[in-house]
Amino acid sequence: MTGVKQPNWLRFIPSGDAIERAETDHTVVSLLSSRNGTEVIHHELQSGCSWAIAPQKDWNELETVYLLSGKLRYASGDLQGILRPGDTLSCEPASEFIIFTAVEQTSFLYICSNYVFHHYSESTRQFYKLAIEIAEKDGYTAQHCERIRRLSVLIGEKMGLSTTELFSLSYGAFFHDIGKINVPDEILLKPGRLSPEEFDIIKQHTIYGRDILNSSPLPYLAQGSYIAEQHHERYDGSGYPYALKGDQISIGAAIVAVVDSYDAMISNRPYQGAKSKSAAIEEILSLRGKLYHPRVVDTFLEAIREYTDPA
Numbered sequence: 643m644t645g646v647k648q649p650n651w652l653r654f655i656p657s658g659d660a661i662e663r664a665e666t667d668h669t670v671v672s673l674l675s676s677r678n679g680t681e682v683i684h685h686e687l688q689s690g691c692s693w694a695i696a697p698q699k700d701w702n703e704l705e706t707v708y709l710l711s712g713k714l715r716y717a718s719g720d721l722q723g724i725l726r727p728g729d730t731l732s733c734e735p736a737s738e739f740i741i742f743t744a745v746e747q748t749s750f751l752y753i754c755s756n757y758v759f760h761h762y763s764e765s766t767r768q769f770y771k772l773a774i775e776i777a778e779k780d781g782y783t784a785q786h787c788e789r790i791r792r793l794s795v796l797i798g799e800k801m802g803l804s805t806t807e808l809f810s811l812s813y814g815a816f817f818h819d820i821g822k823i824n825v826p827d828e829i830l831l832k833p834g835r836l837s838p839e840e841f842d843i844i845k846q847h848t849i850y851g852r853d854i855l856n857s858s859p860l861p862y863l864a865q866g867s868y869i870a871e872q873h874h875e876r877y878d879g880s881g882y883p884y885a886l887k888g889d890q891i892s893i894g895a896a897i898v899a900v901v902d903s904y905d906a907m908i909s910n911r912p913y914q915g916a917k918s919k920s921a922a923i924e925e926i927l928s929l930r931g932k933l934y935h936p937r938v939v940d941t942f943l944e945a946i947r948e949y950t951d952p953a
């Protein structure tokens with residue numbers, strides 16, 4: 643196209659450019675073309691990243707994924723498969739969640755017979771606004787939240803959770819501590835021991851988190867709110883806020899309980915130095931069936947062997 647005057651009906655978009663882009667740390671989504679209710683969107687996902695097509699009420703659109711490079715795993719209900727370059731997956735329309743996970747760095751085109759890109763960019767903006775609020779409040783980084791999310795989803799997959807459960811686990815795990823934004827700094831960041839009254843206030847972050855996710859403008863976040871509410875419940879009933887026991891605790895929250903505890907053990911905290919990974923795994927194992935759901939601990943031990951931190 644260089645050197646030739648472009649007529650106004652023809653749009654040339656050079657490689658790496660786009661009409662609009664929405665970016666996260668691990669994903670780039672670019673709007674390549676949009677007209678008459680149809681959009682062509684290019685996605686780049688880093689290895690381990692997920693993306694989903696969600697079923698929607700009264701939605702009757704065509705949605706097609708065409709793989710350009712890399713390897714993309716998809717799962718929907720009992721159906722699972724791998725897309726390779728040149729493969730196409732079409733929904734007419736999706737009647738169940740389809741979760742896509744990049745097995746390696748992957749790029750694909752997503753073509754939809756409706757305008758969805760602006761919903762994407764708004765979702766990304768809202769999502770990161772919340773993530774930044776956690777980071778500013780608690781010193782947690784988006785990487786910490788991403789680690790918890792990835793390891794939780796890996797355990798959930800191995801335990802055979804449905805794609806709908808994995809979808810809510812993914813968001814609930816990422817935002818499990820969002821309620822801390824409503825806890826006063828002088829309590830949340832207090833270096834010494836907390837008084838019983840102060841600890842009661844900390845415990846409220848579970849309820850605050852549930853309410854924040856339930857009132858988010860992003861409806862899919864509400865599906866993870868039970869994880870924010872229950873992630874400090876413990877298998878033997880010694881947790882909070884409701885002292886739920888055993889299977890009264892949702893499996894998603896039981897997974898996040900183990901992963902969050904493990905991540906805390908291997909991290910440097912103001913009140914405690916980091917343990918080695920093997921010492922943390924030993925400790926989790928010693929609390930199997932006490933604080934932690936036994937089946938979750940068994941699957942955690944299997945998952946941790948193949949888990950790698952996000953780049």
Ligand SMILES: [Fe+2]
Pocket residue numbers: 818819847873874
């Ligand atoms: Fe928490």
